[in-house]
Amino acid sequence: MDRLQNKTAIVTGGSGGIGIAVARAFAGECARVLLVDLDEQALRRAVAEIASESVSYICADVTRPEQVEMYVGTAVSRYGGVDILVNNAGIEGEVKPIPEYSIEMFDKVIAVNVRGVWLGLKYVIPQMRRRGGGSIIITSSVAGIKGTAGISAYTASKHAVIGIMRTATLECAGDNIRINTVNPAPIETRMIRSLEQQFAPDSPEQAREERMRRIPLKRYGSPEEVAKLMLFLASDDSSYCTGGVYMVDGGVSAG
Numbered sequence: 001m002d003r004l005q006n007k008t009a010i011v012t013g014g015s016g017g018i019g020i021a022v023a024r025a026f027a028g029e030c031a032r033v034l035l036v037d038l039d040e041q042a043l044r045r046a047v048a049e050i051a052s053e054s055v056s057y058i059c060a061d062v063t064r065p066e067q068v069e070m071y072v073g074t075a076v077s078r079y080g081g082v083d084i085l086v087n088n089a090g091i092e093g094e095v096k097p098i099p100e101y102s103i104e105m106f107d108k109v110i111a112v113n114v115r116g117v118w119l120g121l122k123y124v125i126p127q128m129r130r131r132g133g134g135s136i137i138i139t140s141s142v143a144g145i146k147g148t149a150g151i152s153a154y155t156a157s158k159h160a161v162i163g164i165m166r167t168a169t170l171e172c173a174g175d176n177i178r179i180n181t182v183n184p185a186p187i188e189t190r191m192i193r194s195l196e197q198q199f200a201p202d203s204p205e206q207a208r209e210e211r212m213r214r215i216p217l218k219r220y221g222s223p224e225e226v227a228k229l230m231l232f233l234a235s236d237d238s239s240y241c242t243g244g245v246y247m248v249d250g251g252v253s254a255g
Helices: 017-027 040-050 065-079 105-130 152-175 190-199 203-214 224-232
Strands: 010-011 032-037 055-059 084-087 134-139 177-184 245-248
Touching: 010 017, 010 105, 017 032, 017 040, 017 084, 017 224, 032 040, 032 065, 032 084, 032 245, 040 055, 040 105, 055 177, 065 105, 084 105, 084 224, 105 134, 105 177, 134 152, 134 224, 177 224, 190 203, 224 245
Parallel strands: 010 032, 010 084, 032 055, 084 134, 134 177, 177 245
Antiparallel strands: none
């Protein structure tokens, strides 16, 4: 259980369901993990839930350059460098048709989901070059390869980060930095509860059942199932994997 021995990982969106599962999986493979999120109380709860001395946190806003530079610098000063970045922070936004979608919410979703990813790359890549390489994993979505009515900002953002990943892959391959996206379908987290409530305010359970019927495996995924794929991409087991779009979607993308 030492696939990430002597490695340091940053996980943004670290207090959410996927962030916690990833941190637990990484710590279980001997990584040092820095969780990044906005809410300090949520981060404290996440660290307590993971219960590993190798996991710590820092509060930061991924949309602000000085705070992204700060969380990267914290990982370097606290642990000696950065080997893995899980660029996972994201928000779902509203569920409304484009004419009714608020411009302010559109800008917020793009800021967190796209600008936040780009800034993470901007400040982490130089540190990884100093380490002789690394692995960057960006959380996209099945919405990154398909359209869904009502979530235009989220869908646009998840398509966009695949484009950012592909560009960064070509820029960084010579530095032994591998970059991939992981694209989940609905996962049992706060975000899917929010979307169910927005899609069907009077009957969120019906929205849930309808979404599950459209998934070939007939269920949502778990954060741990996403974390296992991210662990593979973070480790040397995936040493020839870069520029990939990895689905963890119960078969949704096959249809």
